[in-house]
Amino acid sequence: MPPDLHSGERMKERVHQICSSALCVFPGIRPSPDEYRKAALILTDNDPDQLQALLQLPSLPESTPILILITDETIPPSILKNVTTRLIDFLVVPVSQEIFLHRISFLCQVQKISAEHHAHSATLDKQLKALSTRDPLTGLFNRRHLTTNLREVVETAQKNSSHLSLLIFNIDFFNKVNKSSGLHFGDFMLNELAARLTIASRDIDTCYRFSGEDFVVLMPGADLDQAYRIAEKISNACSAKSYSHNGRKQRITISAGIASLLAHKPDSHDDFITMAETALFMAKAYGRNRIHIYSPQNTKEELSSRKSLTFLKETLNRTLEKTRNSVIASLQLLAQSVAGPEHQAHISTVSHYVTLLGKQLGLPEQHIQTFRNAITLYNSFRSLLHNDLLAKPGKLSHDERKTMGDLPFKLTELTDIFDYFANERNVLLCHGERYDGTGHPHGLKGEEIPLGARIFSIVDAVAAMNAERPYRRRLTHGEIVEELKKEAGQQFDPFLVCQVLTVIEKNRLFDLDPHVLQQARQELFAGFLKEQP
Template identity: 30%
Template sequence: MTIPEKDRSNDINEYITGTHMFCLVILFSVLIFDNNKFSNNIYPGINVKFCVLLIIISCGVVLLYNTRGYFNSKGNRSFYCLDYIYVSFPLLVAILILFISEEYILYREVVLFLPIFVAASLMGKIPGLIMSTVCCIVMTTYNINIMNQNFYQAINESIFVLSSMYVAGWFIGGISDIELKHRKQLAHMANTDMLSGLYNHRYFQEQLKRHFKKVSENNPLSLIIVDIDYFKHYNDGLGHVEGDNVIKIIGGILRDEIAKPGFAARYGGEEFVAVLPGCSSKKAMKIAEGIRTKVENQSFYGGNYQPGGKVTISCGISTSPTHAISSRELIKQADYALYRAKNIKKNKVELYFSVFDDLELGENEKELINSIKTLVSVINAKDRYTYGHSERVTDYSVKLATKVGVAEDDIKLLQYAAFLHDIGKIEIDRDTLNSPHRLSEKQWTSLKQHPQWGSDIVKSVSTLTPIVPVILYHHENYDGSGYPQGLKGQDIPLLARIVRIADSYDAMTSHRPYKRNLTPEEAIQEIERCSGTMFDPILVKHVRDVIFKVSPSEKQINPNGLNL
């Protein structure tokens, strides 16, 4: 339900509440001001105080009913015991007035219209007609038992009133049903993406916030962000009509695979989301893998022209409260996981994981880590390449360190250092980072400062102090020709030498707008050519084994992945 729809529903409920309360006041006013009864004490059990009390109770029933919200989020009508009590109460009071009021009160049978108005306006045409039938029976019974008429007379003398009751129930209830039908249609149009048939971005945001209010350790909330791999390539090659058809088919797969109370929505462009209330990370991974497999096996027109010979998707997953404490953060973490999946391999499902989760931090240092995370987010926004680059450098560095027998504790430090090695680029402007031309001397001088700036940022966190030299010296060359201090050989920390190789390899094999990327074999040959000058010759001997341990065309990250 959209926010305007909620406001509208509240306004309608408020109006109905006021109307019903006025109806009750009118009904009880007849009792209170029926002077014969109170002055002659014909009914000693009924007095003014008692009637006032009934009015208060009746108003309480009205307010209680409306606070529970009659119109639910889907615009459907669900009837509960309270609904029937709410409708029956005015009927009961109307019967009481009809049977105990004096004959000189003209048109007293009109009070039977009030329960019809309540039932028809609240529940629609069918309940309105049912209430009309009940009121007609009450009216006929009154004429027979109180007015001493036979059945024919009771019907004949009240035919106009009886007919009007049915007309009122039918008309008011019909208008109510039409209004509900059109409101549901408008809500559907407002909440649905017409191309994919899924919910739209606005509905997703509103419902995510609503579900997030119920999140707890025992009631997790998982989010899957789905992106179609190489979709621009598909659109450019086969046209937007076929691209739209792909979105429709994948939308249908998501709709079939996501069970209630979860739902799928189109996030925008070629991206989709699935919200899974009460779903753990493990279960969300299983669901996402099922969706990925189904799309991979689906036949798409022209799919054989796609890289890999088929249309595929990548998925990023995050779960609250494990990974996020707000809906915005949940989206952010799932997006990071998705970017890792697309940047590392594609056609892959990735669960969010933070390398900093294992750090033992004090309260002040937690704030600093959060600040560092924010800085990296800013760098990602300035240069999206940096984020994927840091992920891959971390992966290559860990694999190389493991190959040469680096201690486990040092490998953990290496993970932090490799991931943060370019954090100093926060000080460098976007134009320099993304320049398609040769850097000017001023720009180059600025760029060479990022190891120093990065180490200064990290040293503020005592737990990360051991990685400061790694970040500071990761651009030093083995022969002393690097920067910022021109260290050489064994003077360069081992972990920094490892990051130097991983950093260079990924830079050479990654696509940039202004240069052709090398193949894995070409990059390794270049590293071997620079052995002893730029790179540690002992480490270079193991690079080929590390890179080709997996398929050279697939830069596979470890199952835990890394992220902020």
């Protein structure tokens, strides 16, 4: 017997024989929002107003299909005008009960698959958001999230004329800690400090790792007095107890700067950060281990009284920066004379990739420049030391591979001559490490490897695979993607592999269908989720 469009209750009985969670929206039936949320299928007639209301229901999941029963084979024009990703199906009635019930069963199966897909996509989105907004070492929000969130928080505070204070602080003499106790201890200290910071700040405050040993705390509703008290509590929490790890102990102090939205009236969120950084600079200038509140007039007077010292510091910094750039340029020119134009082409390509990936990750320009310097130093020294091996066709011998394996130590020794290459040195030393811990020289694993070295490793490999070499042909773009997938979690950081694929797609670096790159990312995310406990 065919379904009766004019009897909602009889239709409901018929449908529920096959799918008990299907929902009939016909005359005489008014489902609740909860019923819409739980529905596996919606059945309705071709009333355009009714359909429009259904499509606008916030309680109706996107994965729930709609079956429209129509009396002729003409699809209502109002349906065609609606742009939606929801499955909308049509069935001409009258129709046999067997066909009707079969269609109901089929759509309920489709809904189950669609619901699983939406749940999986939501999980992936959540994972990606966590990866892109959190600092992997400390678990705090990262600078990218601060850039996004600060603009919104400032606009909200300005709209409500409410207090908002920004605290920025860093660890005093942290470079000495890294040199004396090692990078592992330095990373432990940053992680432990982040935990203390989280406990000492208020629940409504938001904490960020700004860069390196710099941290930011956003304090909604806090005026300058309250912000200063919070800063003192954070300072005590970070400094009162020594940091102990693997038999090493170290005590630290922090210097901090505070700026207020209402008191200082910054022109933009960038200006807000600059004000707090200026206050931090004054805390450093007065001997560190203190908290300084931004004050334009005081800053001007204080800088005037210390003009000679400040001017000397700034002049030395500029001179050192010029010297660093001059050394890099000289090495690059010397290496090019030995290795030829291919050397410069490779450096340019890798530097371009690093810039794109650094911006994709939201890294500060200062860090990206450090990575670019490391790339130039690495390739220049490598060409100067081992150009004969690099130009050799065929595989290297055991002794030749050992010679190349010692390169990180040679690079470290060479850059020790120039202390201003300290940041680049970490990248150079760890370039040969692998994400799975089987690399050299120290066998570092996962996030034990500095981020700069992980970035350099993957972009250097992509540039190399995308170029002709004496010992092998240039790989196709499809082969490069397959190689990245294969080495994700082994040679390369899986998260960075996903980000590189995104950079390739966004900037059209490869001649590939975007769906190929999207599929590759989905496969990597699926693998990542399987590995989660």
